[in-house]
Amino acid sequence: MTAAFPDLLSRGDGRFAIDIAPALAVGPPGHAYLFGGACLALALEAAAETVQRPVVQGALQFVSFTPLGARLELTVDILQAGRTLVQAQVSGRVDNRLVLSAGVTLGERSGFAEQQWLDAPLVPAPDQCLPSARLPRQDDNAHFLDTMEVRELPEDCLPAGRARFWLRRKATGPIDMASLALFADFIPVALGRMSGRPGGGNSIDNSLRMVRSAAPGWCLADITIAAAASGFAQGRVELWSEQGVLLATGGQTLLFNPG
Amino acid sequence: MTAAFPDLLSRGDGRFAIDIAPALAVGPPGHAYLFGGACLALALEAAAETVQRPVVQGALQFVSFTPLGARLELTVDILQAGRTLVQAQVSGRVDNRLVLSAGVTLGERSGFAEQQWLDAPLVPAPDQCLPSARLPRQDDNAHFLDTMEVRELPEDCLPAGRARFWLRRKATGPIDMASLALFADFIPVALGRMSGRPGGGNSIDNSLRMVRSAAPGWCLADITIAAAASGFAQGRVELWSEQGVLLATGGQTLLFNPG
Ligand SMILES: [Ca+2]
Numbered sequence: 333m334t335a336a337f338p339d340l341l342s343r344g345d346g347r348f349a350i351d352i353a354p355a356l357a358v359g360p361p362g363h364a365y366l367f368g369g370a371c372l373a374l375a376l377e378a379a380a381e382t383v384q385r386p387v388v389q390g391a392l393q394f395v396s397f398t399p400l401g402a403r404l405e406l407t408v409d410i411l412q413a414g415r416t417l418v419q420a421q422v423s424g425r426v427d428n429r430l431v432l433s434a435g436v437t438l439g440e441r442s443g444f445a446e447q448q449w450l451d452a453p454l455v456p457a458p459d460q461c462l463p464s465a466r467l468p469r470q471d472d473n474a475h476f477l478d479t480m481e482v483r484e485l486p487e488d489c490l491p492a493g494r495a496r497f498w499l500r501r502k503a504t505g506p507i508d509m510a511s512l513a514l515f516a517d518f519i520p521v522a523l524g525r526m527s528g529r530p531g532g533g534n535s536i537d538n539s540l541r542m543v544r545s546a547a548p549g550w551c552l553a554d555i556t557i558a559a560a561a562s563g564f565a566q567g568r569v570e571l572w573s574e575q576g577v578l579l580a581t582g583g584q585t586l587l588f589n590p591g
Numbered sequence: 592m593t594a595a596f597p598d599l600l601s602r603g604d605g606r607f608a609i610d611i612a613p614a615l616a617v618g619p620p621g622h623a624y625l626f627g628g629a630c631l632a633l634a635l636e637a638a639a640e641t642v643q644r645p646v647v648q649g650a651l652q653f654v655s656f657t658p659l660g661a662r663l664e665l666t667v668d669i670l671q672a673g674r675t676l677v678q679a680q681v682s683g684r685v686d687n688r689l690v691l692s693a694g695v696t697l698g699e700r701s702g703f704a705e706q707q708w709l710d711a712p713l714v715p716a717p718d719q720c721l722p723s724a725r726l727p728r729q730d731d732n733a734h735f736l737d738t739m740e741v742r743e744l745p746e747d748c749l750p751a752g753r754a755r756f757w758l759r760r761k762a763t764g765p766i767d768m769a770s771l772a773l774f775a776d777f778i779p780v781a782l783g784r785m786s787g788r789p790g791g792g793n794s795i796d797n798s799l800r801m802v803r804s805a806a807p808g809w810c811l812a813d814i815t816i817a818a819a820a821s822g823f824a825q826g827r828v829e830l831w832s833e834q835g836v837l838l839a840t841g842g843q844t845l846l847f848n849p850g
Protein backbone atom coordinates (compact mmCIF):
# COMPACT_ATOMS: atom_id res chain seq x y z
CA MET A 333 0.00 0.00 0.00
CA THR A 334 0.98 3.62 -0.51
CA ALA A 335 -0.57 6.79 0.95
CA ALA A 336 -2.24 7.47 -2.41
CA PHE A 337 -3.36 3.87 -3.05
CA PRO A 338 -4.06 1.88 0.15
CA ASP A 339 -5.17 -1.08 -2.03
CA LEU A 340 -1.90 -1.31 -3.96
CA LEU A 341 -0.26 -4.48 -2.63
CA SER A 342 3.52 -4.65 -2.65
CA ARG A 343 4.91 -8.13 -3.23
CA GLY A 344 8.56 -7.12 -3.01
CA ASP A 345 11.18 -7.02 -5.75
CA GLY A 346 9.35 -4.27 -7.67
CA ARG A 347 6.14 -6.28 -8.02
CA PHE A 348 2.69 -4.90 -7.12
CA ALA A 349 -0.95 -5.85 -7.55
CA ILE A 350 -4.28 -4.07 -7.21
CA ASP A 351 -7.87 -5.19 -7.76
CA ILE A 352 -9.64 -2.52 -9.78
CA ALA A 353 -12.54 -1.19 -7.69
CA PRO A 354 -15.45 1.01 -8.88
CA ALA A 355 -13.80 4.12 -7.39
CA LEU A 356 -11.04 3.89 -10.03
CA ALA A 357 -13.30 3.00 -12.95
CA VAL A 358 -14.75 5.14 -15.74
CA GLY A 359 -16.53 4.37 -18.99
CA PRO A 360 -19.92 4.50 -20.67
CA PRO A 361 -22.76 2.13 -19.73
CA GLY A 362 -21.65 -1.44 -20.35
CA HIS A 363 -17.91 -0.71 -20.49
CA ALA A 364 -16.32 0.11 -17.12
CA TYR A 365 -12.52 0.13 -16.99
CA LEU A 366 -9.59 1.55 -15.03
CA PHE A 367 -9.37 5.34 -15.58
CA GLY A 368 -6.31 6.15 -17.75
CA GLY A 369 -5.00 8.72 -15.29
CA ALA A 370 -5.21 6.06 -12.59
CA CYS A 371 -3.13 3.70 -14.76
CA LEU A 372 -0.42 6.36 -14.87
CA ALA A 373 -0.80 7.21 -11.18
CA LEU A 374 -0.45 3.53 -10.23
CA ALA A 375 2.57 3.00 -12.48
CA LEU A 376 4.29 6.09 -11.04
CA GLU A 377 3.42 5.06 -7.45
CA ALA A 378 4.83 1.58 -8.02
CA ALA A 379 8.05 3.07 -9.42
CA ALA A 380 8.38 5.59 -6.54
CA GLU A 381 7.69 2.90 -3.94
CA THR A 382 10.31 0.59 -5.47
CA VAL A 383 13.00 3.24 -5.94
CA GLN A 384 12.15 5.31 -2.85
CA ARG A 385 12.66 8.56 -4.72
CA PRO A 386 10.12 11.04 -6.11
CA VAL A 387 8.97 10.87 -9.73
CA VAL A 388 10.37 13.50 -12.12
CA GLN A 389 8.55 12.44 -15.26
CA GLY A 390 6.69 9.49 -16.67
CA ALA A 391 5.11 8.46 -19.98
CA LEU A 392 2.69 5.56 -20.32
CA GLN A 393 1.40 3.74 -23.40
CA PHE A 394 -1.98 2.06 -23.21
CA VAL A 395 -1.84 -1.40 -24.72
CA SER A 396 -5.31 -2.56 -23.68
CA PHE A 397 -8.13 -1.66 -21.30
CA THR A 398 -7.95 -2.88 -17.70
CA PRO A 399 -11.55 -3.88 -16.88
CA LEU A 400 -13.31 -3.07 -13.62
CA GLY A 401 -12.82 -6.04 -11.29
CA ALA A 402 -9.59 -7.18 -12.92
CA ARG A 403 -6.39 -7.64 -10.95
CA LEU A 404 -3.68 -5.37 -12.38
CA GLU A 405 -0.14 -6.65 -11.78
CA LEU A 406 2.67 -4.11 -12.05
CA THR A 407 6.37 -4.87 -12.47
CA VAL A 408 9.05 -2.21 -12.02
CA ASP A 409 12.34 -2.79 -13.86
CA ILE A 410 15.30 -0.52 -13.17
CA LEU A 411 17.03 0.46 -16.43
CA GLN A 412 19.70 2.54 -14.73
CA ALA A 413 20.23 3.70 -11.17
CA GLY A 414 22.66 6.56 -10.63
CA ARG A 415 23.38 8.96 -7.82
CA THR A 416 21.28 11.70 -9.40
CA LEU A 417 18.47 9.82 -11.08
CA VAL A 418 16.91 6.46 -11.82
CA GLN A 419 15.42 5.41 -15.17
CA ALA A 420 12.77 2.74 -14.69
CA GLN A 421 10.21 0.92 -16.75
CA VAL A 422 6.84 -0.26 -15.46
CA SER A 423 4.81 -3.01 -17.12
CA GLY A 424 1.18 -3.70 -16.25
CA ARG A 425 -0.50 -7.04 -16.89
CA VAL A 426 -3.96 -8.55 -16.44
CA ASP A 427 -4.01 -12.35 -16.56
CA ASN A 428 -0.43 -12.25 -17.86
CA ARG A 429 -1.49 -10.06 -20.79
CA LEU A 430 0.33 -6.70 -21.19
CA VAL A 431 -2.08 -3.77 -20.72
CA LEU A 432 0.32 -0.87 -20.17
CA SER A 433 3.98 0.08 -20.43
CA ALA A 434 5.55 3.18 -18.88
CA GLY A 435 8.96 4.84 -18.78
CA VAL A 436 9.59 6.69 -15.51
CA THR A 437 12.40 8.94 -14.25
CA LEU A 438 12.88 9.37 -10.52
CA GLY A 439 15.22 11.58 -8.53
CA GLU A 440 15.69 14.52 -6.24
CA ARG A 441 18.63 16.90 -6.08
CA SER A 442 19.07 19.08 -3.04
CA GLY A 443 20.34 22.66 -3.03
CA PHE A 444 18.37 23.89 -6.02
CA ALA A 445 15.86 26.71 -5.69
CA GLU A 446 12.45 26.33 -7.32
CA GLN A 447 11.94 28.57 -10.32
CA GLN A 448 8.76 29.21 -12.26
CA TRP A 449 8.73 31.00 -15.59
CA LEU A 450 5.18 30.29 -16.72
CA ASP A 451 2.40 32.44 -15.23
CA ALA A 452 -0.88 31.00 -14.02
CA PRO A 453 -3.91 32.20 -16.00
CA LEU A 454 -6.16 34.74 -14.29
CA VAL A 455 -9.41 32.88 -13.65
CA PRO A 456 -12.40 33.05 -11.28
CA ALA A 457 -11.84 31.28 -7.95
CA PRO A 458 -13.35 27.79 -7.49
CA ASP A 459 -16.14 29.10 -5.23
CA GLN A 460 -17.26 31.40 -8.06
CA CYS A 461 -17.58 28.46 -10.47
CA LEU A 462 -20.41 25.94 -10.79
CA PRO A 463 -20.10 22.16 -10.49
CA SER A 464 -19.91 20.61 -13.94
CA ALA A 465 -23.16 19.22 -15.28
CA ARG A 466 -21.52 18.19 -18.56
CA LEU A 467 -19.41 15.17 -17.64
CA PRO A 468 -19.87 12.05 -19.76
CA ARG A 469 -22.53 9.59 -18.57
CA GLN A 470 -20.93 6.67 -16.72
CA ASP A 471 -21.59 2.97 -16.26
CA ASP A 472 -23.51 2.28 -13.01
CA ASN A 473 -20.40 0.60 -11.56
CA ALA A 474 -17.87 3.21 -12.72
CA HIS A 475 -17.51 5.68 -9.85
CA PHE A 476 -14.21 7.50 -10.42
CA LEU A 477 -15.97 10.72 -11.45
CA ASP A 478 -18.10 10.48 -8.28
CA THR A 479 -14.89 10.72 -6.21
CA MET A 480 -14.05 14.04 -7.87
CA GLU A 481 -15.31 17.58 -7.65
CA VAL A 482 -15.22 19.27 -11.06
CA ARG A 483 -16.06 22.95 -11.49
CA GLU A 484 -16.58 24.60 -14.85
CA LEU A 485 -14.75 27.77 -15.81
CA PRO A 486 -16.41 30.24 -18.17
CA GLU A 487 -15.53 29.48 -21.80
CA ASP A 488 -16.30 32.91 -23.28
CA CYS A 489 -12.81 34.40 -22.93
CA LEU A 490 -10.91 31.27 -23.86
CA PRO A 491 -9.07 30.85 -27.17
CA ALA A 492 -10.16 27.94 -29.38
CA GLY A 493 -8.95 24.52 -28.32
CA ARG A 494 -8.81 25.51 -24.67
CA ALA A 495 -10.79 24.22 -21.67
CA ARG A 496 -10.28 24.79 -17.95
CA PHE A 497 -11.53 22.96 -14.88
CA TRP A 498 -11.07 23.35 -11.16
CA LEU A 499 -10.50 19.83 -9.82
CA ARG A 500 -10.46 18.39 -6.31
CA ARG A 501 -10.68 14.88 -4.89
CA LYS A 502 -13.51 14.47 -2.38
CA ALA A 503 -11.17 12.51 -0.10
CA THR A 504 -9.11 15.29 1.46
CA GLY A 505 -5.37 15.07 1.18
CA PRO A 506 -2.43 16.82 -0.42
CA ILE A 507 -2.30 17.38 -4.17
CA ASP A 508 0.30 14.64 -4.53
CA MET A 509 1.84 13.06 -7.60
CA ALA A 510 -0.98 10.52 -7.87
CA SER A 511 -3.61 13.29 -7.77
CA LEU A 512 -1.77 15.20 -10.49
CA ALA A 513 -1.62 12.09 -12.71
CA LEU A 514 -5.39 11.71 -12.26
CA PHE A 515 -6.06 15.39 -12.98
CA ALA A 516 -3.83 15.33 -16.10
CA ASP A 517 -6.20 12.83 -17.70
CA PHE A 518 -9.00 15.39 -17.99
CA ILE A 519 -7.61 16.18 -21.45
CA PRO A 520 -10.23 13.86 -23.04
CA VAL A 521 -13.03 15.86 -21.36
CA ALA A 522 -11.58 19.01 -22.95
CA LEU A 523 -11.41 17.28 -26.32
CA GLY A 524 -15.09 16.43 -25.86
CA ARG A 525 -15.85 20.16 -25.77
CA MET A 526 -14.18 20.52 -29.19
CA SER A 527 -15.68 17.40 -30.77
CA GLY A 528 -19.16 17.56 -29.29
CA ARG A 529 -18.76 13.99 -27.99
CA PRO A 530 -18.83 14.03 -24.18
CA GLY A 531 -16.15 11.32 -23.87
CA GLY A 532 -13.81 13.22 -26.16
CA GLY A 533 -11.67 10.35 -27.39
CA ASN A 534 -9.66 7.40 -26.16
CA SER A 535 -6.21 8.12 -24.74
CA ILE A 536 -3.32 6.42 -26.51
CA ASP A 537 -0.81 7.52 -23.91
CA ASN A 538 -0.56 9.72 -20.80
CA SER A 539 2.51 11.68 -19.73
CA LEU A 540 3.30 13.75 -16.64
CA ARG A 541 6.18 16.08 -15.78
CA MET A 542 6.28 16.85 -12.05
CA VAL A 543 7.23 20.18 -10.53
CA ARG A 544 5.93 19.78 -6.97
CA SER A 545 3.05 18.58 -4.86
CA ALA A 546 0.86 20.98 -2.86
CA ALA A 547 -1.28 21.24 0.26
CA PRO A 548 -4.95 20.19 0.03
CA GLY A 549 -7.01 22.48 -2.18
CA TRP A 550 -8.29 22.92 -5.70
CA CYS A 551 -6.15 22.34 -8.76
CA LEU A 552 -6.68 24.22 -12.01
CA ALA A 553 -6.35 22.06 -15.13
CA ASP A 554 -5.62 24.40 -18.04
CA ILE A 555 -5.96 22.21 -21.13
CA THR A 556 -4.97 22.91 -24.73
CA ILE A 557 -5.94 20.71 -27.67
CA ALA A 558 -3.33 21.81 -30.19
CA ALA A 559 -4.33 20.05 -33.38
CA ALA A 560 -5.72 16.86 -34.88
CA ALA A 561 -4.64 14.98 -37.98
CA SER A 562 -5.14 11.44 -39.35
CA GLY A 563 -7.79 10.85 -36.68
CA PHE A 564 -5.41 11.59 -33.77
CA ALA A 565 -5.55 14.67 -31.52
CA GLN A 566 -2.65 16.13 -29.51
CA GLY A 567 -3.36 17.68 -26.12
CA ARG A 568 -1.52 19.11 -23.16
CA VAL A 569 -2.37 20.34 -19.69
CA GLU A 570 -0.86 22.63 -17.09
CA LEU A 571 -1.85 21.91 -13.49
CA TRP A 572 -1.84 24.88 -11.09
CA SER A 573 -2.46 25.32 -7.38
CA GLU A 574 -5.01 27.89 -6.21
CA GLN A 575 -2.01 30.09 -5.36
CA GLY A 576 -0.77 30.07 -8.97
CA VAL A 577 2.07 27.60 -8.45
CA LEU A 578 2.74 25.25 -11.37
CA LEU A 579 2.52 21.70 -9.99
CA ALA A 580 2.92 19.60 -13.13
CA THR A 581 2.44 19.50 -16.87
CA GLY A 582 0.99 16.64 -18.86
CA GLY A 583 0.21 15.55 -22.37
CA GLN A 584 -1.51 12.87 -24.35
CA THR A 585 -2.49 11.73 -27.81
CA LEU A 586 -6.07 10.63 -28.39
CA LEU A 587 -8.09 8.76 -30.98
CA PHE A 588 -10.25 11.58 -32.26
CA ASN A 589 -13.63 11.09 -33.89
CA PRO A 590 -15.06 14.54 -34.66
CA GLY A 591 -18.74 14.77 -33.70
CA MET B 592 18.49 2.80 -44.74
CA THR B 593 15.59 5.25 -44.63
CA ALA B 594 15.14 8.54 -46.49
CA ALA B 595 16.00 10.44 -43.32
CA PHE B 596 18.93 8.20 -42.28
CA PRO B 597 20.75 6.60 -45.23
CA ASP B 598 23.26 5.05 -42.78
CA LEU B 599 20.61 3.26 -40.71
CA LEU B 600 21.09 -0.42 -41.60
CA SER B 601 18.06 -2.69 -41.42
CA ARG B 602 18.86 -6.23 -40.37
CA GLY B 603 15.29 -7.50 -40.59
CA ASP B 604 12.98 -8.56 -37.79
CA GLY B 605 12.87 -5.06 -36.28
CA ARG B 606 16.64 -4.85 -35.80
CA PHE B 607 18.72 -1.89 -36.99
CA ALA B 608 22.25 -0.55 -36.57
CA ILE B 609 24.01 2.75 -37.24
CA ASP B 610 27.58 3.91 -36.71
CA ILE B 611 27.48 7.33 -35.09
CA ALA B 612 29.19 9.79 -37.44
CA PRO B 613 30.30 13.37 -36.62
CA ALA B 614 27.23 14.82 -38.41
CA LEU B 615 24.99 13.39 -35.66
CA ALA B 616 27.27 14.29 -32.74
CA VAL B 617 27.16 17.18 -30.29
CA GLY B 618 28.95 17.94 -27.05
CA PRO B 619 31.60 20.17 -25.52
CA PRO B 620 35.30 19.73 -26.28
CA GLY B 621 36.38 16.25 -25.19
CA HIS B 622 32.88 14.77 -24.99
CA ALA B 623 31.24 14.12 -28.38
CA TYR B 624 28.09 11.99 -28.36
CA LEU B 625 24.94 11.27 -30.36
CA PHE B 626 22.60 14.29 -30.26
CA GLY B 627 19.54 13.50 -28.10
CA GLY B 628 17.09 14.56 -30.79
CA ALA B 629 18.86 12.17 -33.17
CA CYS B 630 18.39 9.33 -30.65
CA LEU B 631 14.65 10.00 -30.75
CA ALA B 632 14.63 10.46 -34.54
CA LEU B 633 16.46 7.13 -35.03
CA ALA B 634 14.19 5.27 -32.61
CA LEU B 635 11.07 6.65 -34.35
CA GLU B 636 12.49 5.87 -37.81
CA ALA B 637 13.28 2.30 -36.79
CA ALA B 638 9.73 1.87 -35.47
CA ALA B 639 8.14 3.40 -38.60
CA GLU B 640 10.32 1.28 -40.89
CA THR B 641 9.41 -1.90 -38.99
CA VAL B 642 5.68 -1.21 -38.75
CA GLN B 643 5.33 0.60 -42.10
CA ARG B 644 2.99 3.18 -40.61
CA PRO B 645 3.65 6.82 -39.62
CA VAL B 646 4.57 7.77 -36.05
CA VAL B 647 1.84 9.41 -33.96
CA GLN B 648 3.83 9.94 -30.77
CA GLY B 649 6.99 8.76 -29.09
CA ALA B 650 8.73 9.21 -25.74
CA LEU B 651 12.35 8.24 -25.14
CA GLN B 652 14.32 7.84 -21.91
CA PHE B 653 18.07 8.36 -22.02
CA VAL B 654 19.85 5.63 -20.10
CA SER B 655 23.40 6.52 -21.12
CA PHE B 656 25.31 8.57 -23.70
CA THR B 657 25.99 7.03 -27.13
CA PRO B 658 29.55 8.15 -27.94
CA LEU B 659 30.67 9.42 -31.34
CA GLY B 660 32.03 6.43 -33.29
CA ALA B 661 29.94 3.87 -31.41
CA ARG B 662 27.64 1.45 -33.18
CA LEU B 663 24.06 1.94 -31.94
CA GLU B 664 21.89 -1.16 -32.26
CA LEU B 665 18.12 -0.65 -32.19
CA THR B 666 15.49 -3.31 -31.55
CA VAL B 667 11.79 -2.69 -32.20
CA ASP B 668 9.33 -4.80 -30.20
CA ILE B 669 5.64 -4.71 -31.05
CA LEU B 670 3.53 -4.50 -27.87
CA GLN B 671 0.22 -4.48 -29.69
CA ALA B 672 -0.74 -4.26 -33.36
CA GLY B 673 -4.34 -3.40 -34.15
CA ARG B 674 -6.16 -2.14 -37.19
CA THR B 675 -6.05 1.46 -36.01
CA LEU B 676 -2.72 1.71 -34.22
CA VAL B 677 0.43 -0.06 -33.16
CA GLN B 678 2.11 0.32 -29.76
CA ALA B 679 5.83 -0.42 -30.02
CA GLN B 680 8.90 -0.22 -27.84
CA VAL B 681 12.38 0.56 -29.11
CA SER B 682 15.55 -0.34 -27.21
CA GLY B 683 18.97 1.02 -28.13
CA ARG B 684 22.22 -0.68 -27.15
CA VAL B 685 25.92 0.00 -27.54
CA ASP B 686 28.14 -3.07 -26.97
CA ASN B 687 25.06 -4.85 -25.56
CA ARG B 688 24.59 -2.12 -22.93
CA LEU B 689 21.18 -0.35 -22.90
CA VAL B 690 21.53 3.35 -23.80
CA LEU B 691 17.93 4.30 -24.61
CA SER B 692 14.38 3.04 -24.33
CA ALA B 693 11.38 4.50 -26.18
CA GLY B 694 7.64 3.93 -26.36
CA VAL B 695 6.20 4.70 -29.79
CA THR B 696 2.66 4.79 -31.21
CA LEU B 697 2.15 4.43 -34.95
CA GLY B 698 -0.95 4.68 -37.10
CA GLU B 699 -2.91 6.55 -39.71
CA ARG B 700 -6.66 6.82 -40.04
CA SER B 701 -8.16 7.99 -43.30
CA GLY B 702 -11.23 10.18 -43.66
CA PHE B 703 -10.39 12.65 -40.92
CA ALA B 704 -9.91 16.35 -41.70
CA GLU B 705 -6.94 18.15 -40.16
CA GLN B 706 -7.89 20.63 -37.46
CA GLN B 707 -5.68 23.17 -35.73
CA TRP B 708 -6.81 25.05 -32.65
CA LEU B 709 -3.52 26.61 -31.59
CA ASP B 710 -2.39 29.76 -33.43
CA ALA B 711 1.19 30.28 -34.57
CA PRO B 712 2.92 33.23 -32.86
CA LEU B 713 3.41 36.36 -34.94
CA VAL B 714 7.17 36.60 -35.48
CA PRO B 715 9.63 38.14 -37.96
CA ALA B 716 10.29 35.97 -41.04
CA PRO B 717 13.52 33.90 -41.13
CA ASP B 718 15.19 36.28 -43.64
CA GLN B 719 14.69 39.13 -41.15
CA CYS B 720 16.54 37.20 -38.42
CA LEU B 721 20.27 36.78 -37.91
CA PRO B 722 22.15 33.48 -37.74
CA SER B 723 22.74 32.53 -34.12
CA ALA B 724 26.16 33.37 -32.73
CA ARG B 725 25.26 32.02 -29.29
CA LEU B 726 25.24 28.24 -29.77
CA PRO B 727 27.32 26.21 -27.32
CA ARG B 728 30.95 25.54 -28.31
CA GLN B 729 31.35 22.04 -29.72
CA ASP B 730 34.00 19.33 -29.77
CA ASP B 731 36.09 19.44 -32.98
CA ASN B 732 34.52 16.16 -34.10
CA ALA B 733 30.92 16.99 -33.16
CA HIS B 734 29.32 18.48 -36.29
CA PHE B 735 25.56 18.18 -35.82
CA LEU B 736 25.16 21.91 -35.25
CA ASP B 737 27.17 22.54 -38.46
CA THR B 738 24.47 20.69 -40.41
CA MET B 739 21.84 23.11 -39.10
CA GLU B 740 20.91 26.72 -39.81
CA VAL B 741 19.75 28.43 -36.63
CA ARG B 742 18.35 31.97 -36.68
CA GLU B 743 17.72 34.02 -33.56
CA LEU B 744 14.38 35.68 -32.93
CA PRO B 745 14.26 38.92 -30.94
CA GLU B 746 13.82 38.24 -27.23
CA ASP B 747 12.46 41.66 -26.19
CA CYS B 748 8.77 40.87 -26.61
CA LEU B 749 8.92 37.34 -25.21
CA PRO B 750 7.53 36.36 -21.82
CA ALA B 751 9.98 34.87 -19.31
CA GLY B 752 10.95 31.26 -19.91
CA ARG B 753 10.42 31.55 -23.65
CA ALA B 754 12.89 31.25 -26.53
CA ARG B 755 12.27 30.99 -30.27
CA PHE B 756 14.47 29.83 -33.14
CA TRP B 757 14.01 29.44 -36.87
CA LEU B 758 15.58 26.07 -37.74
CA ARG B 759 16.48 24.47 -41.06
CA ARG B 760 18.68 21.55 -42.06
CA LYS B 761 21.36 22.51 -44.61
CA ALA B 762 20.61 19.31 -46.55
CA THR B 763 17.41 20.26 -48.35
CA GLY B 764 14.43 17.99 -47.92
CA PRO B 765 10.96 17.97 -46.43
CA ILE B 766 10.39 18.78 -42.76
CA ASP B 767 9.78 15.14 -41.98
CA MET B 768 9.29 13.33 -38.68
CA ALA B 769 13.04 12.87 -38.22
CA SER B 770 13.67 16.60 -38.73
CA LEU B 771 10.95 17.44 -36.20
CA ALA B 772 12.51 15.10 -33.63
CA LEU B 773 15.85 16.86 -34.16
CA PHE B 774 14.29 20.34 -33.91
CA ALA B 775 12.37 19.40 -30.73
CA ASP B 776 15.68 18.89 -28.94
CA PHE B 777 16.52 22.60 -29.06
CA ILE B 778 14.81 22.86 -25.67
CA PRO B 779 18.23 22.62 -23.91
CA VAL B 780 19.47 25.64 -25.92
CA ALA B 781 16.44 27.59 -24.68
CA LEU B 782 17.15 26.49 -21.11
CA GLY B 783 20.68 27.82 -21.61
CA ARG B 784 19.20 31.28 -22.16
CA MET B 785 17.50 31.03 -18.76
CA SER B 786 20.44 29.53 -16.87
CA GLY B 787 23.28 31.43 -18.48
CA ARG B 788 24.99 28.11 -19.33
CA PRO B 789 25.17 27.75 -23.12
CA GLY B 790 24.51 23.98 -23.04
CA GLY B 791 21.42 24.51 -20.89
CA GLY B 792 21.22 21.12 -19.24
CA ASN B 793 21.29 17.42 -20.02
CA SER B 794 18.09 15.89 -21.38
CA ILE B 795 16.59 13.07 -19.33
CA ASP B 796 13.99 12.25 -21.95
CA ASN B 797 12.66 13.52 -25.28
CA SER B 798 9.07 13.27 -26.47
CA LEU B 799 7.37 14.15 -29.74
CA ARG B 800 3.71 14.32 -30.77
CA MET B 801 3.33 14.46 -34.56
CA VAL B 802 0.73 16.45 -36.43
CA ARG B 803 2.15 16.44 -39.97
CA SER B 804 5.30 16.84 -42.04
CA ALA B 805 5.81 19.79 -44.38
CA ALA B 806 7.55 20.84 -47.58
CA PRO B 807 11.17 22.08 -47.35
CA GLY B 808 11.49 25.37 -45.52
CA TRP B 809 12.18 26.87 -42.12
CA CYS B 810 10.62 25.55 -38.95
CA LEU B 811 9.87 27.78 -35.96
CA ALA B 812 10.70 26.20 -32.60
CA ASP B 813 8.66 28.05 -29.96
CA ILE B 814 10.07 26.83 -26.64
CA THR B 815 8.71 27.27 -23.12
CA ILE B 816 10.65 26.39 -19.98
CA ALA B 817 7.78 26.10 -17.52
CA ALA B 818 9.49 25.61 -14.18
CA ALA B 819 12.38 23.98 -12.36
CA ALA B 820 12.42 22.18 -9.01
CA SER B 821 14.77 19.74 -7.26
CA GLY B 822 17.38 20.42 -9.93
CA PHE B 823 15.12 19.34 -12.81
CA ALA B 824 13.60 21.67 -15.42
CA GLN B 825 10.45 20.98 -17.48
CA GLY B 826 10.29 22.26 -21.06
CA ARG B 827 8.06 22.03 -24.09
CA VAL B 828 8.21 23.10 -27.71
CA GLU B 829 5.78 23.81 -30.52
CA LEU B 830 7.13 23.34 -34.04
CA TRP B 831 5.55 25.48 -36.76
CA SER B 832 5.94 25.74 -40.54
CA GLU B 833 6.64 29.15 -42.11
CA GLN B 834 2.95 29.15 -43.11
CA GLY B 835 1.81 28.87 -39.48
CA VAL B 836 0.86 25.18 -39.57
CA LEU B 837 1.55 23.23 -36.37
CA LEU B 838 3.77 20.29 -37.33
CA ALA B 839 4.52 18.72 -33.94
CA THR B 840 4.82 19.36 -30.24
CA GLY B 841 7.56 18.09 -27.99
CA GLY B 842 8.68 18.05 -24.39
CA GLN B 843 11.54 17.06 -22.18
CA THR B 844 12.85 17.09 -18.63
CA LEU B 845 16.42 18.30 -18.07
CA LEU B 846 19.03 18.22 -15.36
CA PHE B 847 19.17 21.89 -14.49
CA ASN B 848 22.18 23.59 -12.95
CA PRO B 849 21.41 27.30 -12.64
CA GLY B 850 24.35 29.43 -13.78
CA1 LIG C 1 -8.00 8.54 -20.58
Ligand SMILES: [Ca+2]
Nearest residue numbers: 627628776794
Ligand atom coordinates in the same frame (compact mmCIF):
# COMPACT_ATOMS: atom_id res chain seq x y z
CA1 LIG D 1 19.48 16.72 -25.65
